[in-house]
């Protein structure tokens with residue numbers, strides 16, 4: 001069995017990379033990892049030239065990457081959450097898979113798993129990833145989400161920023177409960193004078209959140225990798 005892991009996170013050794021790699025490893029199969037930000041895969045230009053050929057005419061790294069997709073029995077696709085959506089790297093890759101769908105549904109029947117990492121909206125990204133791969137006829141064996149590092153923890157100004165990300169996702173502004181306060185309890189202390197749009201007051205307790213420090217998150221990645229192995233029938 002061949003398993004291809006693809007990360008749409010542009011951050012070096014990111015949480016998304018870690019989880020995609022952990023799933024790959026747990027499959028016990030022949031695996032390969034590709035980081036989309038290291039190569040050039042642009043968005044679909046809707047030229048529809050692929051309709052009868054199943055080949056995308058854009059001359060970039062999707063040419064060889066699509067061959068690897070076709071050779072793989074299973075795909076593990078991970079993305080960071082940017083502006084409530086998959087990263088642009090990930091979005092472009094999924095759009096380009098369109099070329100393999102027409103008429104023959106060439107990606108049909110491949111096993112797939114998804115990883116979405118974010119601060120608040122990663123579940124939406126996880127669903128989108130699953131739907132995108134399902135549209136290519138793939139069989140989604142498992143999907144996982146994990147909490148990552150809010151950019152405000154690492155960008156520098158941090159606590160002094162007037163509009164940090166935890167305010168952008170506050171109940172007060174969105175009308176929704178993304179659970180950010182609860183999820184970042186040990187990492188962040190919101191101060192009583194924290195008011196979205198007025199004064200983003202908080203104390204950052206820990207500067208980085210790594211899934212490697214969260215055994216249950218790593219265990220979920222392992223579980224999904226093993227599921228791929230089982231489902232492919234090589235694990236018994």
Ligand SMILES: Cc1cc2nc3c(=O)[nH]c(=O)nc-3n(C[C@H](O)[C@H](O)[C@H](O)COP(=O)(O)O)c2cc1C
Nearest residue numbers: 009014015016080082083084118119120121148149
């Ligand atoms: C440009 C940018 C936009 C972001 N927007 C969101 C967002 O809308 N929702 C969210 O949950 N996290 C958002 N984040 C935080 C990232 O999802 C978070 O840092 C996560 O750890 C990224 O995963 P990675 O480190 O594996 O790439 C954003 C980060 C950046 C750099």
